[in-house]
Amino acid sequence: MSELATYVTLGFRHITDVAAMDHILFLFALAAIYRLRDWQDALWVVSAFTVGHSVTLALAATGALVLPTRLIEFLIPVTIVATCVENLVVRDRRRTIWGGHYRPVFAGVFGLVHGAGFANYLRSLFVDRIALPLFGFNAGIELGQLVVLALAAAALAVLDRLLALAATRPGVGVLRLRVVAVSAAVALVAARWAAERSPF
Amino acid sequence: MAALVATLALLAAHPLHTTLTQLTYRDADRSVEVMVRGFADDFRAALGEDVTDSAASAYVRSGVTIADRTGRPLPAAWCGLKRTGDVLWLCLRARAPLGPRGLRLRVALLFDRYADQINIVQASYDGRRAALLFTRGDALKPLP
Numbered sequence: 001m002s003e004l005a006t007y008v009t010l011g012f013r014h015i016t017d018v019a020a021m022d023h024i025l026f027l028f029a030l031a032a033i034y035r036l037r038d039w040q041d042a043l044w045v046v047s048a049f050t051v052g053h054s055v056t057l058a059l060a061a062t063g064a065l066v067l068p069t070r071l072i073e074f075l076i077p078v079t080i081v082a083t084c085v086e087n088l089v090v091r092d093r094r095r096t097i098w099g100g101h102y103r104p105v106f107a108g109v110f111g112l113v114h115g116a117g118f119a120n121y122l123r124s125l126f127v128d129r130i131a132l133p134l135f136g137f138n139a140g141i142e143l144g145q146l147v148v149l150a151l152a153a154a155a156l157a158v159l160d161r162l163l164a165l166a167a168t169r170p171g172v173g174v175l176r177l178r179v180v181a182v183s184a185a186v187a188l189v190a191a192r193w194a195a196e197r198s199p200f
Numbered sequence: 201m202a203a204l205v206a207t208l209a210l211l212a213a214h215p216l217h218t219t220l221t222q223l224t225y226r227d228a229d230r231s232v233e234v235m236v237r238g239f240a241d242d243f244r245a246a247l248g249e250d251v252t253d254s255a256a257s258a259y260v261r262s263g264v265t266i267a268d269r270t271g272r273p274l275p276a277a278w279c280g281l282k283r284t285g286d287v288l289w290l291c292l293r294a295r296a297p298l299g300p301r302g303l304r305l306r307v308a309l310l311f312d313r314y315a316d317q318i319n320i321v322q323a324s325y326d327g328r329r330a331a332l333l334f335t336r337g338d339a340l341k342p343l344p
Contacts, residue, residue, distance in 0.1 A: 006320055006331035013335075014216060017316050118216075124287050125220045125237055 007133045011140020014118075016147055022076050022193060023114060024148055025186050029083040030107060031152045032182040033093075035175065039153075041103075046149055048104035052111020053118070054138055060119030061126075061134050070199040072116045077197065079110035080190035084183040091176070156182070217242060217314040221264070221307050223343075225300035225325035232300065234264060234276070236290040236309065243288055246313045251288065256281045260290045263309040267340055269302030300325035304340040311336040 014020055027046065034042040059065035086106070093100025118137070126133040156178060163177045219238035226233065240251070247255045257278040266274045279291035296303060300323075307319040321332040323343050332341050 003322065003329060003331040006333045009333055010218065010318060010320065013316075013318060019217075019316050121216045121218070124239070124285065125218065 003132055004136045007136025008140040008143070010133075011137040011142075012144040012147075013140070014137075015141045015144030022080065022190070023117075025189060026076075026080045026083065026110070026114065027145060027148050028152050028155075029080055029087065029183060029186045030103075031149060031156065032186075033087055033175075033179050034153075036153060036157065042149065042153075044104050045107045046145060048108035049111040049114070050142055050145065052108040052113075053115030053141075054111075056112045056115035057119050057122070057138060058115075058134060060116050061122040061130055063123065065116075067116045067119070068199075070197070072113060074194060074197040074199050075113045076117050077190040077193035079113050081187050081194060082106075083110065084187035084190070087179050087183040088187075217310060217317040219307065219309055219317075219319045221319065221321045223305065223321055223323040223325075225296065225303075225323075230295065230297050230299065232266065232274075232294050232296045232303065233279070234266065234292040234294070236260060236264065236292075236307070237287050238290070238309065240283060240286055240288050242310055242313070246310055251281070253281050256288070256290055260292060260309065263307065263311075264292060265304075265306040265308070265340060266292075266294050266296075267304040268296060268298045269304070269342070270298075271304065271340070300343060303343045305332060305343065306338065306340045307332075307334050308336075308338075 015023060018024075027049075030045050030049065031042055056065065056067075060067055083106075086103075090096055090100070096102070118141075122130065122134060122137060159178055159181070160174050163174045163181070167174060167177060219236055219242075221237070222235045224233045224235075225231075243251050243256070243259075247259055261276055261278065264276065266276055268274060274294040274296060276292040276294040279293045281291070282289045303325075305321060305323075307321055309319055310317045315336065317336065319334040321334070323330045323332070325343070330344050332343070334341070
């Protein structure tokens, strides 16, 4: 296996492992508001998240930016809770700022936080040659995110079916039920993580 | 739903269980040096709070296997432990009279502790570099 492939594998395995549940749930929360036909919007948001975490991963892993680990570990679940709150509060995105197209911006900003979460690890182990591990690890993370997104889309489609069967009240859309159910559950999990990781 | 939330919440730690091993072949005395870097916390979890030189030596020698191209294990000698920040550096050396090509390696450190453990090897020999990746259940792998 080439060195690059080794680090791509490392990043891919990391993001697709259940131990990376905080990043997986963040992607799940981001994707929760989209239908399959909105895949382009979802891809924009996830791409913005990718750009954000690539920037801080590179800056922090090379030592250009030093971030306190405990604060970052606390902020990661906070970004998940914030995403869930946005999902719950905004009911009609067309009537919000920029017609709802602000989501890639906040996904990018939250990506900055998540990228910093990986950086200390890379900097500690790859002390002498960081460029290739950094590039490969990041590429593996991106590939893994696409897999997570595809699985999230499938899981949300199944959930929609179940909610459609269970929905008894007319006028309440399945999408809204799904957004509320997923966002509330993910927010609860992330709030508990935030409380456990609080540096204050 | 409550059970799902509780289960997911238990997965919060988001640890990265990885070691990085640098294998260097030295032509002058036909030997290989294996330098393992790993997080001190991970080794403390495996060896106890006080990671002593003798405990680390025994653990690394049992977890790292070096064999020549015929599959014959090469006896490895402990060459020390040092710590920088959160990282432990653990060193082994072995004579490799047949040279580096086809040398086989297995790094099984911490597999007994973490199901998601990944051990990476960066090898430098004959002016080239190669990498190997080990997960739980992997056998000896030859250098390309």
